[in-house]
Amino acid sequence: MKPLSFFNKGVFFVNSLFATALLLAYLLPYIPPSTFPFLSILSLGMPILLILNITFLIYWIVKLRKQFLLSFLILLLGFNHILSLYKFGVEQYTKKPSDVKLLSYNVRQFNRYNWIEADTVTKQIIQFVGDQKPDILCFQEYDHREDVSFSSFKNQYRVLLDREERFGQAILTNYPIINKGAIGFENSNNNAIYTDLLIAKDTVRVINIHLESLKINPSVSEFHEKNRQRLVGRMSTSFKKQEVQVQKILENLNNCPYKSVICGDMNNSAFSYVYRKLAQNHVDAFKEKGESFGKTFVFDFIPLRIDAILVDESMEVKAFDSHPEIRYSDHYPISCVFSLTSDN
Incomplete structure (x- = not known):
């Protein structure tokens, strides 16, 4: 397989930064804000971090490059967070009198x-x-x-x-x-x-x-x-x-x-x-x-x-x-x- 081009090396570097940020954000629900209040701000940016890593994943898959594994493994590790971000539609429900x-x-x-x-x-x-x-x-x-x-x-x-x-x-x-x-x-x-x-x-x-x-x-x-x-x-x-x-x-x-x-x-x-x-x-x-x-x-x-x-x-x-x-x-x-x- 051909080595990465200069451009793709830059893309992977940026990918690595966002993957690291996402991994850190996974830990925030378990860290009291009084410990690192500044880092707690990352929790608000979690949707963007997830979307960016999904974008990088798709990019490397299209390129048929093994670099897809970075975002893939990070996203797999936080799969429950993806469920908190986006839900596919469910069937309509008619309320019952007891509900x-x-x-x-x-x-x-x-x-x-x-x-x-x-x-x-x-x-x-x-x-x-x-x-x-x-x-x-x-x-x-x-x-x-x-x-x-x-x-x-x-x-x-x-x-x-x-x-x-x-x-x-x-x-x-x-x-x-x-x-x-x-x-x-x-x-x-x-x-x-x-x-x-x-x-x-x-x-x-x-x-x-x-x-x-x-x-x-x-x-x-x-x-x-x-x-x-x-x-x-x-x-x-x-x-x-x-x-x-x-x-x-x-x-x-x-x-x-x-x-x-x-x-x-x-x-x-x-x-x-x-x-x-x-x-x-x-x-x-x-x-x-x-x-x-x-x-x-x-x-x-x-x-x-x-x-x-x-x-x-x-x-x-x-x-x-x-x-x-x-x-x-x-x-x-x-x-x-x-x-x-x-x-x-």
């Missing part, structure tokens, strides 16, 4: 500050919720205003955080709420709230989370050199805060005698330490019944899935949908249908 449908949505305060140039965002979100008919509705960045009304839900639990008690998290449902509470985060405008719901003869704890924001502005200017250093610093600080916040959520779960569902805005990817900790003893609804990249955040460069619904492993996920056509916030809503017991 539970949960909808989670970071509504960005219902466009209070006119991030979207439209006067009808609140009405459109209310209409969307009405069309979806969820049994449980979880909002992050819920804004309590006169024009925000979801009166079809008999039981509503809201915890509003800022000084004017204007916005926070909310859980709305028609199931009886037998217990409720908030999980406060120190030095943060975010929190988690929970309700214990009586569903048929079962009690289920629903935890609605909003972890520390990474404060990413999804615009090209944010990544110009003069802003990049500040952005990395902010994100590193946020990753460390998220680690502490997740520990408080896990403490709540450890003291909970019921099955649980965790949903909301993780502000982190499915390749991160905080996701791995939250997903313990739970099933990721996207990985079970999702489709495509499951993108949940409006971001041009990377298909970020930073919102999730994690269902107790004793339950069964029947359907999952992300709704990228719903552009009323910087997040897309996600919904899941599950049954309280597995058919397996």
Whole structure:
């Protein structure tokens, strides 16, 4: 076989760099962000690293070169990560009366500050919720205003955080709420709230989370050199805060005698330490019944899935949908249908 050309030697060198970065990123879910907060940023870039290594793999196969083995072996080693990145479509499922449908949505305060140039965002979100008919509705960045009304839900639990008690998290449902509470985060405008719901003869704890924001502005200017250093610093600080916040959520779960569902805005990817900790003893609804990249955040460069619904492993996920056509916030809503017991 002929030796590599000068150009292909350069390609393989770049391939080696991205393969090494991907291998390092595989380790991040097992390393607390407080240890290497800067490296934790790689977890957000995992989709790009996977796609690049797949591209290099195809390139070398087309060239009939043994260099394909580098990316092939790295991708094989992290095959489960590929399953977290992309899912092929599944058959449509018709919800049964005994099933539970949960909808989670970071509504960005219902466009209070006119991030979207439209006067009808609140009405459109209310209409969307009405069309979806969820049994449980979880909002992050819920804004309590006169024009925000979801009166079809008999039981509503809201915890509003800022000084004017204007916005926070909310859980709305028609199931009886037998217990409720908030999980406060120190030095943060975010929190988690929970309700214990009586569903048929079962009690289920629903935890609605909003972890520390990474404060990413999804615009090209944010990544110009003069802003990049500040952005990395902010994100590193946020990753460390998220680690502490997740520990408080896990403490709540450890003291909970019921099955649980965790949903909301993780502000982190499915390749991160905080996701791995939250997903313990739970099933990721996207990985079970999702489709495509499951993108949940409006971001041009990377298909970020930073919102999730994690269902107790004793339950069964029947359907999952992300709704990228719903552009009323910087997040897309996600919904899941599950049954309280597995058919397996």
